Amino acid sequence: xxxxxxxxxxxxxxxxxxxxxxxxxxxxxxxxxxxxxxxxxxxxxxxxxxxxxxxxxxxxxxxxxxxxxxxxxxxxxxxxxxxxxxxxxxxxxxxxxxxxxxxxxxxxxxxxxxxxxxxxxxxxxxxxxxxxxxxxxxxxxxxxxxxxxxxxxxxxxxxxxxxxxxxxxxxxxxxxxxxxxxxxxxxxxxxxxxxxxxxxxxxxxxxxxxxxxxxxxxxxxxxxxxxxxxxxxxxxxxxxxxxxxxxxxxxxxxxxxxxxxxxxxxxxxxxxxxxxxxxxxxxxxxxxxxxxxxxxxxxxxxxxxxxxxxxxxxxxxxxxxxxxxxxxxxxxxxxxxxxxxxxxxxxxxxxxxxxxxxxxxxxxxxxxxxxxxxx
Numbered sequence: 001x002x003x004x005x006x007x008x009x010x011x012x013x014x015x016x017x018x019x020x021x022x023x024x025x026x027x028x029x030x031x032x033x034x035x036x037x038x039x040x041x042x043x044x045x046x047x048x049x050x051x052x053x054x055x056x057x058x059x060x061x062x063x064x065x066x067x068x069x070x071x072x073x074x075x076x077x078x079x080x081x082x083x084x085x086x087x088x089x090x091x092x093x094x095x096x097x098x099x100x101x102x103x104x105x106x107x108x109x110x111x112x113x114x115x116x117x118x119x120x121x122x123x124x125x126x127x128x129x130x131x132x133x134x135x136x137x138x139x140x141x142x143x144x145x146x147x148x149x150x151x152x153x154x155x156x157x158x159x160x161x162x163x164x165x166x167x168x169x170x171x172x173x174x175x176x177x178x179x180x181x182x183x184x185x186x187x188x189x190x191x192x193x194x195x196x197x198x199x200x201x202x203x204x205x206x207x208x209x210x211x212x213x214x215x216x217x218x219x220x221x222x223x224x225x226x227x228x229x230x231x232x233x234x235x236x237x238x239x240x241x242x243x244x245x246x247x248x249x250x251x252x253x254x255x256x257x258x259x260x261x262x263x264x265x266x267x268x269x270x271x272x273x274x275x276x277x278x279x280x281x282x283x284x285x286x287x288x289x290x291x292x293x294x295x296x297x298x299x300x301x302x303x304x305x306x307x308x309x310x311x312x313x314x315x316x317x318x319x320x321x322x323x324x325x326x327x328x329x330x331x332x333x334x335x336x337x338x339x340x341x342x343x344x345x346x347x348x349x350x351x352x353x354x355x356x357x358x359x360x361x362x363x364x365x366x367x368x369x370x371x372x373x374x375x
Contacts (some may be wrong), residue, residue, distance in 0.1 A: 002313075002314065002316060002318050003316065003318070003358070003361070003362050004260035004317075004358075005318055005319050005353060005358070005361070006318050006319060006320050006351075006353045007295060007296075007353040007354055007355040007358070008152050008155075008176060008180060008203075008295070008296050008320075008351060008353035009154075009320060009353075010202045010203070010208065011157070011202060011203060011204065011205045011355050011357075012205065012355075012357055013205060013206060013250070014205040014206075014254060014257065014259065014356075015170050016253060016266070017205060017206055017207070017250045017257075018250075019084050020246075020249055020250055020253050021246045021247065021249070021357065022246075024043075024046065024245055024246035025204075025246045028042055028043065028046070028245075029245075030043035030245070031242060031243075031245075032044045032047045032242075032243045032245050033234065033242065033243070037375070038184050041350045043141040043243075046245055046248070046249045046252075046257065047067075047243055047245060047248055049247070049249070049252060050248045050249050050251060050252025050253075051065045051067075051252070051279045052188075052252075053252035053253065053255045053256045054199070054212050054214075054251065054252055054255050055214075056255070056256070056259055057182060057184055057186050057189070057199075057258065057259055058182075058185050058186055058189040058190050058194075059190040060214050060216060061217070063217075063220050064214055064215055064216050064217060064222075065212055065213075065214060066212060066213045066214075066215060066235045066238050067145055067210065067211070067235060067239070067243060067244075067248050067251075068210075068211045068212060068213055068234070068239055069210065069211060070200040070201065070202065070208070070210065071103065071177060071178075071179040071199060071200035071203075071211050071246075072103040072200075072210065073131045073177075073213075073239075073244060074166075074199065074200075074210075074212065074213035075101070075103040075104050075177055075198045076103070076107050077225060077227070077228055077238065077239065078146075078175045078196040078198060078213060078215075078225070079104065079107040079108060079111065079144065079146060080107050080110070080228050081223075081225035081226050081227070081238070082143060082144055082173060082223070082224065082225060082226075082227050083111060083114065083116075085226075086111075086116065086143040086144075090141060091141045091142065091143040091171075092115060092116045092141060092143060093116070093117050093118075093119070093141045093142045093143060094108055094111060094112075094116055094117070094119070094142070094143060094145075094146070095119045095121065095134065095137050095138070095142060095144070095147075095172075096119075096120060096121070096145070096147065097120065097121045097122075097123065097129050097147055097148070097158075098121070098122060098123060098334070098338035099121050099123055099127065099148070099153075099154075099156075099334070099335045099338050099339070100146065100153055100177065101148065101152055101179070102162035103177070104146055104148065104177055104223070108146065109196050113262065114323045115296055116143075119137045121134060121137065121147075122338070123156075123338055123339055124339065124340065125289075125290075125339050125340060125341070126156065126289065126290045126291065126339075127151060127154045127156030127288070127289035127290065127291075127292075127335075127339050128156055128157070128159060128290075128291060129147065129158060129159070129163075130159055131159055131162040131163055131165075131166055134147075134163060134167075135166050138166070138167075138170060138172065140169070141262040142172040143172060143173065144172060144173045144175055145167060145172050145174050145175070146174075146175040146177070147163060147174075147175075147176060148176065148178075148180075149176050149177065149178045149181040149185075149189065150178075150180040150181040150293050151180070151289070151322055151335060152179065152180050152338070153298060153333060153335045153337060153351060154289035154292060154296075154298045154339075155180070155289060155293035155295065155296035155297070155298065156289040156290070156291060156292055157181075157185070157291050157292065157293060160176065160189070160194070161191065163323065164191045164192075164193035164194065167208045173195045173196060173223060174193060174194050174196070175195065175196040175197075175198070176183065176189065176194050176196070176197050176198070177198045178197050178198060179198060179199065179203050179211075180203060180293065180295075180296075181253070181293070182197070182199035182203070182204060183199075183204045183255050183258030183262065184204065184258065184262060184266070184293075185258070185262075185266065185293060185294075192216065194216065195215070195216050195223050196213065196214065196215055196216070196223060197213070197214035197216075198211070198212075198213055198214075199211050199212045199213075200361040201250070201251040201254065204251075204254050204255065204258055205245050205254045205257070205355070205356065205357075206247070206250045206251040206253075206254035206255075207246075207250050207251075207259075210244055210247035210248055210250070211251070212251070213239075215238075225238060227239065243365065251310065261356070263358045265355075268356065269293075269294040269295045269354060269355070269356075270294040272354055272360070272361050273294050273297055273361075275361060275363050276297055276352065276361050276363050276366075277297065278363075279363040279364070279366070279367045280297075280299055280367070280370075282367065283367065283370050283374065284301065284302060285299045285300065286299060286300045286301070286302070286345065287299050288300060288339065288341065288345070290337070290350055295353055295354060295355060296351060296352065296353040296354075297348060297351075297352050297353075298349055299349070299350060299352075300341075300345045300346075300348035300349045300350070300370065301373075301374070302344075302348070303348075303373070303374050304370055304373045304374060305347055305348055306347060306348050306349055306350045308373055309350055309369065309373060310347075310350070311370055312369040312372065312373065313365075315360075316362055316365045316366065316369065317352070317362055317365070317366060319350055319351065319352050320350075320351045320353075321333075321349055321350055321351060332346045332347070333346055333349065336349055352366075
């Protein structure tokens with residue numbers, strides 16, 4: 001059977017998490033908003049515990065956690081939710097990067113159509129932004145800076161601590177899309193200068209359809225977010241809709257397990273990555289990005305097309321050549337284009353990603369197929 005190596009697209013649900021989710025679906029199925037009976041009270045307790053578990057990952061307060069359907073919705077609330085504040089205070093300048101996920105770029109493009117001005121920070125072949133370019137781009141009317149923590153295609157880790165230092169003393173809100181780092185490489189996310197953090201359950205061994213937005217208070221003042229959907233008043237009026245208690249509880253448990261095991265998980269992932277690089281070095285692989293996550297490797301081999309390699313690997317390993325959200329598109333990766341790579345290198349780019357449930361990588365079989373394609 002093929003080895004699943006597309007963890008950056010989605011992770012399997014851990015068995016402990018799945019058991020809890022099933023239990024709450026079958027046995028404890030109350031609505032957390034029902035206050036008149038024990039079923040509702042028990043559901044609320046489950047949500048409260050999960051809120052605490054999610055908050056602990058980034059040293060936040062439970063009152064700063066808002067449950068959503070995933071990082072895409074969290075990104076939209078974080079970005080579009082500041083629109084009214086920006087208009088009211090004449091702060092209509094945004095800063096982001098060329099390598100963000102579409103769930104950040106498209107809401108920002110919408111605000112641009114609404115009269116906001118956007119500065120896009122460039123990256124070089126390393127895949128990282130230059131913090132000094134951010135310093136130069138900042139203005140008095142800058143409303144928000146949105147920079148992802150770990151890129152979903154390359155695994156490049158952005159210099160979040162340096163970005164926080166540059167923003168110290170500036171009023172701009174800092175939003176970090178942490179879909180690929182939350183619970184795995186999240187120590188830097190505890191920095192109190194980060195106002196808004198987006199997370200997704202299915203990137204952290206929890207079910208699809210649940211995520212969170214961390215909205216940190218400055219002192220006692222919460223970010224001036226407005227809802228982008230209406231009806232119901234749940235999540236303190238910011239995100240309406242009946243809470244998906246089983247998914248939320250599962251996400252909370254996954255966060256707790258990650259908090260307890262992340263060092264071991266990272267060590268195991270780094271070992272797997274080293275074995276893959278050792279083999280790929282033999283065929284002259286080029287690695288797309290530097291300072292990358294231990295959970296992913298994006299590489300190109302001269303003379304090897306990614307589509308052809310994925311076909312060859314179909315019965316060996318499930319890999320990808322970019323973001324799952326754009327896998328139906330035949331357009332070149334906007335991330336690799338932003339990094340300045342040539343067309344052939346982009347056409348050959350393959351992303352391999354793994355996780356805690358990956359025992360070993362089929363490195364020998366992968367190398368054999370690459371060699372066959374190079375002949």
